[in-house]
Amino acid sequence: MSGSCFAEKLSELIDLTEVEHKTLEKLEERQRHVRRGAVLQRENEGGGELYVLRKGLMMSYVLLHDGSRQILRFLFPGDMLGISSAVYQEAPETLAALSDCVVCPFDRGVLADLMREHPRLAAMVLVYSQIERVALTDRLAALGRTSAKARVAALLLDLRNRLRATDKSLANVFSLGLTQEEVGDATGLTAVHVNRMLRQLEEEQLIAREGGRVTLLDERALARAANYVNRYEGLDLGWLPKAG
Amino acid sequence: MSGSCFAEKLSELIDLTEVEHKTLEKLEERQRHVRRGAVLQRENEGGGELYVLRKGLMMSYVLLHDGSRQILRFLFPGDMLGISSAVYQEAPETLAALSDCVVCPFDRGVLADLMREHPRLAAMVLVYSQIERVALTDRLAALGRTSAKARVAALLLDLRNRLRATDKSLANVFSLGLTQEEVGDATGLTAVHVNRMLRQLEEEQLIAREGGRVTLLDERALARAANYVNRYEGLDLGWLPKAG
DNA sequence: CGCACGCTTGACTTACATCAAAAGCCGTGG
DNA sequence: CCACGGCTTTTGATGTAAGTCAAGCGTGCG
Incomplete structure (x- = not known):
């Protein structure tokens, strides 16, 4: 069993090579504990880091002008957090912990390295981003029409x-x-x-x-x-x- | 000016190399005309191809059990279509033309080649997929809370x-x-x-x-x-x- | 020409929001 | 150990944004 949560999730879909395992472990070298209710990243703030969620339940949400909140997504162990924030100068959404959590922060450069050296892992990041996309469209249809x-x-x-x-x-x-x-x-x-x-x-x-x-x-x-x-x-x- | 719509869109964000241009042109070697109202890909059907939209306006939507429809996204020239369908055995959404359109179909294998040989282009595909993700979450918040x-x-x-x-x-x-x-x-x-x-x-x-x-x-x-x-x-x- | 489709407007209904109050539950400190 | 304050949950009464139904109109097209 690997030390990486993300690798574990990937293993359900593809057989990872030894080298791929090693690479993924680099994403989870550091750990940070996040208290229930704490905010990991705030909407409209810069310097977005990336994370792998290792333990606990988190959510991402946005606040509207009138103070109401829309929760966009719940986040589970093995999920990669903050990709969208990494692409923008300012984070488009807030990440907050719903229970005590453990996250592994890593730098955007590490993602770039991964994409350069491990095309298959890069493809899997894209695959998960598409799975998430479809989950969002399902919810969009639910809010619009059910x-x-x-x-x-x-x-x-x-x-x-x-x-x-x-x-x-x-x-x-x-x-x-x-x-x-x-x-x-x-x-x-x-x-x-x-x-x-x-x-x-x-x-x-x-x-x-x-x-x-x-x-x-x-x-x-x-x-x-x-x-x-x-x-x-x-x-x-x-x-x-x-x-x- | 390049022959590729997708390359043109990318050029707004990064400077493409000669080789990258060549690669992107491969995505748009073939062309297909799509009549206004025609369906390019139907929800729950298999064999999803990928496309670059070259001309016209399209949309993606899902139908619910009661017959109501939720339009998920409007598609404009330069957009890549059907990535999510390529990841699933059965397409999660329908693609239909709102005006007479021209699309360039390409195979999923070509996307795999691109990711293997051109990490920077692979990263850009991920970037666009995240831009689209954020657009979807904006709409989610709109439907839920405005x-x-x-x-x-x-x-x-x-x-x-x-x-x-x-x-x-x-x-x-x-x-x-x-x-x-x-x-x-x-x-x-x-x-x-x-x-x-x-x-x-x-x-x-x-x-x-x-x-x-x-x-x-x-x-x-x-x-x-x-x-x-x-x-x-x-x-x-x-x-x-x-x-x- | 006439038919189908999209737009417009009015009358009425309804699903969900808002407001309000009471009751459970939970951690904290006396 | 109990009392207290602050969340949650629950329930009722009332309000309202958006849906439904229906009819008339314009317009492009077969």
């Missing part, structure tokens, strides 16, 4: 699926680790309405709740109600450049 | 700015080339409500309209109302691998 209930259901399904990516043993029960306010900021709803939607899902026997833990009782029906597609399946990587 | 009027205003501003990227002479007047239904499908609104918002923007002297042409009368106020940020500025490319 009901409040569907959006909440989709969020529950997606969180569970992404948690499961790091913890295979995870079944239908999990603690979502978000306040209803945060669920609202992710789905474009108010906390009050999120509460009502959760209760409705509960009444319809689609989920159960007790003390912050959620159980998905009827995953099939939930996915139907949410227009949900699991985007972590169905990839095609046959075209990648050869290793080495 | 009013109908703001969303319509943001769409008008963005269309004008992106049109101007291909035609520098474009000022404040342009024909948007979209039906109000399409504007609605992009902003998560109904055609009827789009109409009302346009009229309101007109009444407030923010825009003027006549026969499909729109004039932005007060760009500053419009941007403020829309929470709009132009994402085609403020890039930082100092970290790119060296050419060659």
